[in-house]
Amino acid sequence: MKKPPTTRHLPQAAFDILSGTILVFGFTALILLIADAPVLAAFKNIWMGAFVSTAKVSQVLSVWVPLILCSCGLLYTFRVNLWNIGIEGQITMGAIAAMAALRIPGIENPTLLLIFSFFASILGGATWGLLTGLLKTRGGVHEIFGGLGLNFVAQGFILWLIFGPWKRPGIASMSGTELLDHDLWLSTPTGWRVATMGLLVAGSVVILTWLFLEKSRFGLKLKAIGQNPKATLLYGLLPERYYLKAIMITGACAGIAGFLQVTAVYHRLIPSISSGYGYLALLVVMLAGYRILLLPILALFFASLNVGSIQLPIVLQLDSSLSGVIQGCCVLSALLILGIRQKRERS
Amino acid sequence: MDVEFQHISKNFGSVNALTDVSLTANSGTIHGLIGENGAGKSTLMKILTGYQSKSGGTIVINGREARLNSPKEAAVLGIGMLYQEPMDFTPLTVLENFSLGNPERNRKKLRLSLQALASRFGFHLAPDRAVELLTVGERQQIELLRLIHCKTRLLILDEPTTGISPAQKKTLFPALKHLAADGITILLVSHKLEEVATLCSEVTVLRHGSVTHHTNAPFHFPELLKAMFGSVPKQKDKEAQRETGAQILQMQNVEASSERLGLKQCTVKCAEGEIIGLAGLDGAGQSTFLRLAAGLTIPDRGSVILFGKELPKNIKACLQSQRQQTSFIPADRLEEALFADISLTDHFNLKEKQHSFLGIRNNNRVQTEKAITTFSIKGEPDYAAGDLSGGNQQRLLLALLDPESRLVLLENPTRGLDIRSGQWVWDYLRNKLSPQTTILFSSPELDEILHFSDRILVFHNGLIVLDRAVTDTSHAAIAAAMTGMTE
Numbered sequence: 001m002k003k004p005p006t007t008r009h010l011p012q013a014a015f016d017i018l019s020g021t022i023l024v025f026g027f028t029a030l031i032l033l034i035a036d037a038p039v040l041a042a043f044k045n046i047w048m049g050a051f052v053s054t055a056k057v058s059q060v061l062s063v064w065v066p067l068i069l070c071s072c073g074l075l076y077t078f079r080v081n082l083w084n085i086g087i088e089g090q091i092t093m094g095a096i097a098a099m100a101a102l103r104i105p106g107i108e109n110p111t112l113l114l115i116f117s118f119f120a121s122i123l124g125g126a127t128w129g130l131l132t133g134l135l136k137t138r139g140g141v142h143e144i145f146g147g148l149g150l151n152f153v154a155q156g157f158i159l160w161l162i163f164g165p166w167k168r169p170g171i172a173s174m175s176g177t178e179l180l181d182h183d184l185w186l187s188t189p190t191g192w193r194v195a196t197m198g199l200l201v202a203g204s205v206v207i208l209t210w211l212f213l214e215k216s217r218f219g220l221k222l223k224a225i226g227q228n229p230k231a232t233l234l235y236g237l238l239p240e241r242y243y244l245k246a247i248m249i250t251g252a253c254a255g256i257a258g259f260l261q262v263t264a265v266y267h268r269l270i271p272s273i274s275s276g277y278g279y280l281a282l283l284v285v286m287l288a289g290y291r292i293l294l295l296p297i298l299a300l301f302f303a304s305l306n307v308g309s310i311q312l313p314i315v316l317q318l319d320s321s322l323s324g325v326i327q328g329c330c331v332l333s334a335l336l337i338l339g340i341r342q343k344r345e346r347s
Numbered sequence: 348m349d350v351e352f353q354h355i356s357k358n359f360g361s362v363n364a365l366t367d368v369s370l371t372a373n374s375g376t377i378h379g380l381i382g383e384n385g386a387g388k389s390t391l392m393k394i395l396t397g398y399q400s401k402s403g404g405t406i407v408i409n410g411r412e413a414r415l416n417s418p419k420e421a422a423v424l425g426i427g428m429l430y431q432e433p434m435d436f437t438p439l440t441v442l443e444n445f446s447l448g449n450p451e452r453n454r455k456k457l458r459l460s461l462q463a464l465a466s467r468f469g470f471h472l473a474p475d476r477a478v479e480l481l482t483v484g485e486r487q488q489i490e491l492l493r494l495i496h497c498k499t500r501l502l503i504l505d506e507p508t509t510g511i512s513p514a515q516k517k518t519l520f521p522a523l524k525h526l527a528a529d530g531i532t533i534l535l536v537s538h539k540l541e542e543v544a545t546l547c548s549e550v551t552v553l554r555h556g557s558v559t560h561h562t563n564a565p566f567h568f569p570e571l572l573k574a575m576f577g578s579v580p581k582q583k584d585k586e587a588q589r590e591t592g593a594q595i596l597q598m599q600n601v602e603a604s605s606e607r608l609g610l611k612q613c614t615v616k617c618a619e620g621e622i623i624g625l626a627g628l629d630g631a632g633q634s635t636f637l638r639l640a641a642g643l644t645i646p647d648r649g650s651v652i653l654f655g656k657e658l659p660k661n662i663k664a665c666l667q668s669q670r671q672q673t674s675f676i677p678a679d680r681l682e683e684a685l686f687a688d689i690s691l692t693d694h695f696n697l698k699e700k701q702h703s704f705l706g707i708r709n710n711n712r713v714q715t716e717k718a719i720t721t722f723s724i725k726g727e728p729d730y731a732a733g734d735l736s737g738g739n740q741q742r743l744l745l746a747l748l749d750p751e752s753r754l755v756l757l758e759n760p761t762r763g764l765d766i767r768s769g770q771w772v773w774d775y776l777r778n779k780l781s782p783q784t785t786i787l788f789s790s791p792e793l794d795e796i797l798h799f800s801d802r803i804l805v806f807h808n809g810l811i812v813l814d815r816a817v818t819d820t821s822h823a824a825i826a827a828a829m830t831g832m833t834e
Contacts, residue, residue, distance in 0.1 A: 220693055227686045233643060233662075234675060234684055235697045 013289055020337045027329035037318050049311030050304035058192040062265055063303035065198040066257035070281035071295050072209040073253025076246040078290050079222040084247055086132040086147025087254050087278035089154035090125040094255025095273040096158055097124025098262045102184055110183040118259055125255020126248040133247040137240040159271055176270035186264040195264035201256060210292050222246055287334040348409060348500035348532045349373050355404035357390055364390045365556045377533040379547035383575055383765035384738040387556040388536045392503050396428050397421035427499035431506045433486035435478055442474040445493050464492045468522040482629045484511030501532045508542060512628040513826055538765045540568055576767055586777060588801045592619030595754060595785055596640055601649035603635050610635040611809040617785055624796030625789040627806030627829055633789035637756045641675035674752040678759040680740045687733030691715050694732060698747050718746040738768040745775055757788040773799055793822055807831045
C-alpha cells in the first residue's frame with residue numbers, strides 16, 4: 001500500500017521556486033555580461049526601480065493587480081485542464097466593454113458610470129471567454145487555437161475603435177482615445193499610483209478563488225473534471241458545462257483587469273491595453289504549480305521585475321529591449337523547472 | 348536462465364510490502380506465483396523488471412548477482428514481461444508493434460520473422476492490421492512474439508488470461524509450454540488455480556508479503572488455498588434463482604457503434620430482480636449493451652426503454668433521467684470511474700446529489716469512515732483513490748453505488764480480484780442490495796456467469812446469439828455460442 005497523499009509536495013515546491021529564482025538570476029547575469037553591462041549595478045537598478053520609493057512600490061502594485069486577477073482567473077481553466085490562451089483577448093474585451101459603458105450618454109453621475117463600467121467589463125470578458133468555450137465544446141476547436149484567433153479579433157476590434165468611432169477629435173493615434181474626465185478616474189491614495197479599489201478587488205478575488213477552488217463543491221467538481229472527464233459522467237456531471245463555467249469566470253477576472261487598466265492606469269483606451277499581462281499570468285500560474293497560495297508572491301516578483309527593469313535604459317543606458325530579454329529568461333527558467341518537475345512526477 | 352530471489356524485502360515508508368522472500372525459478376520451467384490481491388506478487392515482479400528498487404536482499408541470475416536498476420537493464424539481461432493490459436501502441440500496425448525494441452530494421456526480415464513465429468505458435472495475425480482493431484488476446488499474442496523475438500530468456504506473465512477468450516487460452520497454453528521446452532524460464536503470476544495447475548511444474552505462494560508455501564506438481568488445491576488465504580474459502584453452492592417482477596429495461600432493434608463491432612439488431616427485455624450475465628468474446632457487444640442501458644452511449648437506431656420511458660437520444664438528457672435509479676461500474680476503474688488524485692472523502696462529496704453552488708465540502712468524512720469499515724476498504728479517508736489496490740478500488744466503487752438503484756450495470760465486476768474479494772463483491776450485490784434490484788453484468792469468466800446469474804445473454808459479433816435461463820444451458824453450449832457456432 002502506498003503512502004497517503006499528504007503535504008509531500010511542499011518541500012519540492014520550495015525547491016522548485018528556489019532553483020527557479022537562481023536560474024532567473026543566473027541567466028540574467030549571463031545576458032548582462034554578454035551585453036557588457038555591470039551585473040550588480042543592473043540588479044541594483046532593477047531593485048531600486050521597483051522598491052526605492054512609495055511611488056515605485058505603488059507602481060509595482062498597479063502591475064500586480066491585473067496580473068493577480070488574471071492569474072486567479074486562469075486557475076479555474078487550468079483546473080479543468082483548459083489552456084486559456086485567449087485571456088489576452090478577454091482583458092481587451094473587458095477594457096472595451098468598460099470604455100463603452102463609460103461613454104453611455106445621458107448619465108451624469110460618475111460613480112454610477114463606474115459601476116456600470118465595472119459590470120460591463122465582467123460581461124465583456126466573460127462573453128469573450130464563453131466564445132472560446134463554445135468553439136471548443138460545440139465546434140471542436142481546441143481552446144488554444146480558438147483563444148488565439150479571438151485574441152486577434154479583439155486586437156483588431158480595439159484598433160478599429162481607437163482609429164475609428166472612438167478616435168480623438170481631429171486626430172487618431174496609437175496613443176489611444178481621449179483621456180477620461182478626471183472624475184471617472186478611480187481614486188488613488190495621495191502619492192500612490194494604484195487605485196484603492198483595484199487592490200480591494202484583487203484581494204477579494206484571491207480570497208474568493210481560494211474558497212471556490214479549495215473549499216467548495218464547485219471547486220471539487222472542476223478538479224474532478226480536469227482529472228478524468230470520462231469518469232465525471234458517472235457522477236452526473238457534464239464536463240462541457242463546467243468548461244464553459246470555468247472559462248467564463250476566467251474571462252470575468254480578465255475583464256476586471258481590463259476595467260482597471262482603463263479606469264485606474266491609462267484613463268483611456270490604448271491599443272496594447274492588456275500589456276501582455278494575460279500571457280505573463282499564464283507563466284505565473286504555471287510557475288506557482290497551479291497553487292493559489294504562491295500566486296500573490298510570484299505575481300509580485302514578476303510585477304517588480306516588470307517595473308524595475310524600466311529603469312535600466314534610463315540609468316545604465318542599456319538598450320530597452322534588455323528588460324524584455326530578462327523577462328524572457330524568467331519565462332524560460334519557469335518552463336525548464338516545470339519540465340523537470342513533470343519528468344520527476346512521471347518517474 | 349536460472350533466477351534466484353534471496354531474502355528480498357521491500358518497504359514503502361513504514362509498510363512492508365515484501366519480507367524475506369526467497370524463491371528459485373529454473374531454466375525451462377514454468378513457475379507459478381500465486382497469492383490474493385495485495386500479497387506482493389506485482390511488487391516482486393516490478394523489482395525483477397527494474398521498475399522498482401528493492402529494500403534488501405539479492406537477485407541472482409545464472410549464478411551472478413544482477414543489478415536491476417532500470418527496466419532497460421532488465422531487458423538487456425533478457426527479462427521480459429507480458430502485462431495484464433497490453434502495453435502496445437494501438438494506432439500502429441501489428442508489424443510495427445512487433446518491431447518495437449528490436450534492433451532489426453529491415454521490414455522484410457521482420458515480416459518474415461513475425462510470420463514464422465506466429466505460425467510456430469498457431470497465432471493468426473495479419474501483419475498490416477491496425478492493433479486497435481484487435482482483441483486483447485490477439486494483442487497479447489503480438490507482445491509475446493515480440494518478447495520472444497527480442498531474445499527474452501525470462502518471461503513474466505501477469506494474469507495472462509484476464510482479457511482473453513477460452514479459444515485464445517487454448518492457443519496460448521501450448522505456446523507457453525513450447526517456450527519452456529525451448530529453455531525459457533517462465534514466471535506465471537496468477538490467482539487462478541486451475542491455470543496454474545495446468546501450466547506450472549512448481550508453485551510459490553505469497554501472503555502478506557511473505558512466502559507461505561512452496562510445492563511441486565501435482566498440486567493439492569485446499570493446501571494452496573489455505574496458504575493463499577489463511578483458510579480455505581468456502582465454495583458456495585449455485586445461487587438460487589430470484590423472483591422477477593415487471594419489465595424495467597427493454598431494447599427494441601437497437602443498433603449502436605461504440606465498440607469494435609458495435610451492437611446490431613438487439614431486442615431484449617429485462618425484468619425487475621433478474622440477474623443477467625453477459626457473455627462473449629472481448630468486444631463482441633457486451634460493453635456497448637451496458638453503456639446503452641447506462642445512458643452513456645446513444646443508439647444509432649432503435650429505442651432503449653427504461654422504467655417504461657424511452658431514453659432521450661442525447662447524452663445530457665439521458666444522464667439526467669438515468670441518475671436516480673441506475674448505477675454503472677465500468678471495468679476500467681481508474682480510467683472511467685475514479686479520480687486517481689482525489690481523496691476517498693471527496694469521491695463521496697462528488698457523489699452527493701446536493702446542488703448548492705458553494706456547498707462547503709469535507710462534511711462527508713464520517714460517511715467515508717463508515718464506508719471504509721462497512722466495505723473493508725484498506726485505506727483512510729484522505730487516501731487518493733489511485734493509491735488503493737484494484738480490489739479496494741472495486742470496494743470503493745460499490746460503496747459509492749447508490750443502494751436505492753433499481754438497475755445495477757457492472758462490467759467485469761471481479762476483474763483483477765482474488766477469490767475472496769470476488770466472493771465478497773457478489774455477496775454484497777446479491778445479499779446487501781434489495782432483491783428487486785436488476786443486475787446486469789459482463790464477465791470473461793464463464794464460471795462466474797454460470798454461478799451467479801439467473802439468465803445469460805451470449806454476444807457474438809455484435810449480435811445476441813443466445814438468450815437462456817442459466818439452468819437451461821451448459822458451459823459447452825455457451826462457449827460454442829461465443830465463438831459463433833450454433834447448436
